[in-house]
Amino acid sequence: MAIADYKKYLAENVLNERRTVTYRSIGRALRVHSTLAKQMLYDFHHNENNKKPNSVNATYIITGVQKTPELTSAANEAQDSFDDSNGIPPSSPYVNSSMPNQDAVTDEIAISSVLLVREEDLEDAKSTFQSIASIHVYSIQPTVLQDLNVLTDVATEMVSNHGQEDPLEYGKSWGMIQGNNVRRRTGGRPPVPAAAPAPPKTIIPAKRPIKSEEPIQPKTEPEEKAPEVEEATKREEAPASSKPTEKTAPPKQKGSIFSSFAKAKPKQKKEESATPASAVESAEPSGAEDGDASDEDEEPEELFPDSGKSAPAGTRESRKEREEKLRKMMEEEDEDEEMPDAAPSPEESKPIDEPPPKQAELKEEITVRGGRRRGRRQVMKKKTVKDEEGYLVTVEEPSWESFSEDEPAPPPKKKPAVSAPKGKPAAKPGQGNIMSFFSKK
Amino acid sequence: MASSTAGSEFLRPPSNQEFDTVCREPSHYNPLDTFQLPSGQDRHYQQQYGDMYFLRLAKLKPAVEEIAVDTWEGFSIAGENARRVERVLDVRQGELCWVAGTIYMDMPLKPNILDDLTKENYTLAPPPRPTYQDPANPESTQIMLEDESGRLRLTGSLLRNAQLCTGAIIAVLGTENANGDFEVIDIKVPDLPQQPRRWESEGVDSLQKGPSKGKIAFVSGLGITGTSSDTLALELLTDYLLGYTGNTSAEDAPPTASAITRLIIAGNSVGARMTVDANAETKKKSGPKKYGYDASAYNASPITRLDSFLAEILPSIPVTLMPGESDPANFSLPQQGIHRAMFPQARAYCAPPAAGEEKQEPGWFDSVTNPWEGDVEGWRLWGCSGQNVDDVLRYLNFADEEGNVGDGAGDVEARMRIMEAMLRWRCGVPTAPDTLWSYPFQTHDPFVMQACPHIFFAGNQPRFKTATIESDSPLKLNGADTEMTGIDDDNTSGPRVRLLSIPRFKETGELVLVDTETLEVEVVKFSTFAGQQEKQ
Secondary structure, eight states, rough: OOOHHHHHHHHIIIIOOOOOOEEEHHHHHTTHHHHHHHHHHHHHHHHHHHHHHTTSSEEEEEEEOOTTTTTTHHHHHHHHHHHHHHHHHOOOTTTHHSSSOOOOOOOEEEEEEEEEEEEETTHHHHHTEEEEEEEEEEEEESOOOOOOHHHHHHHHHHHHHHHTEEEHHHHHHHHBBOOOTOOSSSOOOOOOOOSSSOOOOOHHHOOTOOOOOHHHHHHHHHHHHHHHHHHHHHHHHHHTSSTTTTOOOOOHHHHIIIIIIIIIHHHHHHHHHHHHHHHHHHHHHHHHHHHOOOSSSSOOOGGGGGGGGSHHHHHHHHHHHHHHHHHHHHHHHHHHHHOOOOSTTTTSOOOOSSSOOHHHHHHHEEETTTTTEEEEEEEEEEEEOOOOTTTEEEEEEEEEEETTSSOOOSSOOOOOGGOOOOOOOHHHHHHHTTTHHHTTT | OOGGGTTTTTTSSSOOOOOOOOOOOOOEEEOOTTTTOOGGGGGOSSOOTTHHHHHHHHHHHHHHHHHHHHHTTTTTTTTEEEEEOGGGGGGTTTOOOEEEEEEEEEESSSEEEEEEEHHHHHHOOOOOSSSSTTOOOOOEEEEEOSSSSSEEEEEEEEEHOOOOOTTTEEEEEEOOOOOSSEEEEEEEOOOOOOOOOOTTGGTHHHHHHOOOOOOEEEEEEEOOOOOGOHHHHHHHHHHHHHTTTOOOOOTTOOOOGGEEEEEEESSBBSSSSSSHHHHHHHHGSSSOOOOOOOTTTTTHHHHHHHHHHHHHHTTOEEEEEEEETTTOOOOOOSBBOOOGGGGGTGGGGBOOOOOSSSOOOOOOOEEEOEEEEEETTEEEEEEEEEEHHHHHHHHOOHHHEEEEEEEESSHHHHHHHHHHHHHTTTBBBBBTTHHHHBOSSOOTEEEETTOSSSSSEEEEEEOOOEEEOOOOOOOTTOOOHHHHHHHHTTSSOOOEEEEEEEEEEEHHHEEEETTTTOEEEEEEEEEEOOOOHHOO
């Protein structure tokens, strides 16, 4: 295909825009084999200079064996002198038995060279070679290159322009040597076995511009996957939440339902439900990867973007909404069952819809940024002071504490032990340390 | 000159020829975690270093004593038989005896932690010195033999030519003179340890594997600074490794890159220091104090460039990356692998992080320790990024007449000898923890070589150099039959080690290739021809 186009491409780039084109940049641009690219450059260079001498300048790569002295003989020289020292033991006759004896055998080392040469110097350079294996055009440019290092800029540009083409996929057409057993992970990390929060997965696709193909997958996949996972979540959650001990997060305020309880808990659930699945998956591809160089199959990590926080920003909102809907539904179910149980506690016996007045004092400022939740929340803290009469007085006062994502959402308020009614002990483990609640199962 | 026909493949108009897909030879790779430090909380730095010397002595003393017994048993001077002495303090004056211990060298210019502490210099690493010897005052160097009982000062003309450094375990034969010094007549070293057969760790014989036609590529000192000045040779190297340079089968061509099964990068991949130096920093103190990431004090471009280099070659070739002195890893040996977080692109080829205890398959891109030991294509490799050789060189008197330790041919030769000496000492990094920073090992000394490698390499050397060494055949001091034992050695007789001094790529542009069948070495040199333009 490109055979016809290359003249146009080169004329545009070299003659009009006066840029430097290397065989790799044209190879990438036209998606041709490196050998073909070299031939294109040669042909263009040849033709243009026939039309108008010196209109195009070239650099060449010469490979072969260079004549030894001066240029490449550093190693050889050293070797020679070393050989000499072999003959003569450098010290006393005991040296053989004592010290590293210099019986090192050196042998002839073949040194081949890959030399980059300007067009003008081609003949000079050739004369330094003992034998030449190949010559090819490395780059062509409108004028003589003062500094060959500008060629690296071409390469940099090429990488930035074509960086998104997956080398595993296109390498073959460029003439790249194929590694048969290339193992590449397409995701970031495998799920952490512990209950630690999943690392934000979005970084991985974002930071790897090599693959234009793959970032698409992660984007689409979560979409397809999300319902599944949520179903799973729901299924698992329903029995869990139907346990009467659970206090179903007394509705503090609208924000905190999902931030303190719903958010923390389903996340935990999801990790549990996702881990076995992904473990299976991570086991499978490792076998498949060996055969298939470009393992485009989905990887375990892709499940994780679903878990709220780490989802890509775009899909995040909608998913959250969905999750919230689901949770609201569940919440409602729970309400019916649990209300009687919750009744004893004065604050919590209040209907869900109207926020209890006490909660109003405890505020929470949450900023969700880049999948992380941080902010400040007001908590009640006990403070013991000595008053004027020398009595210790314990007062409860609201104070602000800041939190960020990874701390387990603490109970929105700590209640003084005195005021804890019968229902309380159940509520505390349910909310304060939700992790331990689930680990009991 | 073959130039008329050469290159005809490329110097012609485009053709419609079909290009075959070239596939790389597979790589058999099994890194060993000899130098893996315990992670996290299990890594302590409170221990004393003394244990390392005792561990080393305990490990190597039997080996060296065995050799000493073989050689010196029945050795007599003027009717007096050499007696074996267990501890250095048991040496009696005027008695012909031999004893084994650790060498300790006291040298005038050697960095001394006590001096540093008294001068309150302990905040910065001492600047590297070319040598610890004082050329003006060679007598100030003292060589001592040490074991758990005490020290014995060694003397004698033999020592002038002997290459010794702190930490080597040797046995010495001689007598204590009137000064209380030990006059050395002969020295014995542990010599090469047992060498595993090829493929031994895989549990198969080389015959079962069949001949492989691969090559292992070594490069070191890429010295990437992130500026355009250093990357052209790197581009050529990339092209070559990826096979773009061409797969001509001509006789004199560089070996076809598809035979290269693995690239081992032996340290100093990053050239420039990534943080601006301390002086500049103190000047800037006037500004508002910032915490955390400071873009003005951190230059990410070298590591970014390294990352993209790796990401470019990794689709085609597996890479083992060792950190070096200038790389972003811990400074004290054994340096742990550069963390994959440094390579946002290349880390896709890493092995997944260890999940639990089970040992997993090494990654296609393996960021390993320095020093590093492992099996590649069945051969055992032991290599370091060069700190070990550089440091031992400072102990030895290789200064030329003018007293400067040059980079001449003699220097490279000295480096080869040092590498050989290390193998015969069975200690890859003898001067740690004395003058090379080291982790304070408590239970074992990993620098002691348990098995003799087939390829022993040191990175970041000034020149390329290679040699093969063999185990000493058991020599007798009467020397007459030494020739005889040397003749009839075939490949099975004893360990044979290929030594490689890998030059800095940034300075030499050299890539070292080792044949996986014959262990023969080739060099491919990447350079640009400084033509008329640059001469003007």
